[in-house]
Amino acid sequence: MPTVDTVRYTALLEMLVSINKPVFFTGNTGVGKSIILSKYISLNQEKQGLAPIMLNFSAQTSSNSTQKTIESKLEKKRGKEVMGSLGTTTCVIFVDDVNMPTVEKYGA
Numbered sequence: 001m002p003t004v005d006t007v008r009y010t011a012l013l014e015m016l017v018s019i020n021k022p023v024f025f026t027g028n029t030g031v032g033k034s035i036i037l038s039k040y041i042s043l044n045q046e047k048q049g050l051a052p053i054m055l056n057f058s059a060q061t062s063s064n065s066t067q068k069t070i071e072s073k074l075e076k077k078r079g080k081e082v083m084g085s086l087g088t089t090t091c092v093i094f095v096d097d098v099n100m101p102t103v104e105k106y107g108a
Contacts, residue, residue, distance in 0.1 A: 009036050034096050041092060051089035057097045063104065 002010075009025065013036065016023045025033040041052045053073045055066060070093065074083040085091035 003032075006032055006036055009033075010040065013037070013040055037094055041094060049089045050092045051085040053091065053093045055093065055095045057095060057099075 009032075013023055013025075017040075023037075025037065027033055041050060044050055045052060051073065053070055055061075055069060057066075071083065073085070074091065075086055076082065077084045
């Protein structure tokens with residue numbers, strides 16, 4: 001059963017995505033952030049032509065593995081430097097637990 005907050009955040013998510021703005025949900029563990037975003041992606045993947053890239057960060061996640069995961073889901077569009085989602089789809093990157101990776105030697 002949806003709560004007032006999940007309905008509110010879903011509406012906000014839909015509005016921001018419709019105008020091509022990035023969305024960053026933050027809050028305590030267990031409040032439903034991941035569920036709201038996962039449900040939105042699954043309900044709209046075919047309808048809106050979304051190409052989701054799901055990343056679950058942990059303390060062992062490195063910048064190289066993140067880059068490789070993202071790049072493996074993309075294709076070269078123009079030349080060697082421009083990459084994008086497959087065909088005419090819109091790439092959506094969902095990062096769960098963004099605060100989890102260990103800080104590396106340069107502070108990233």
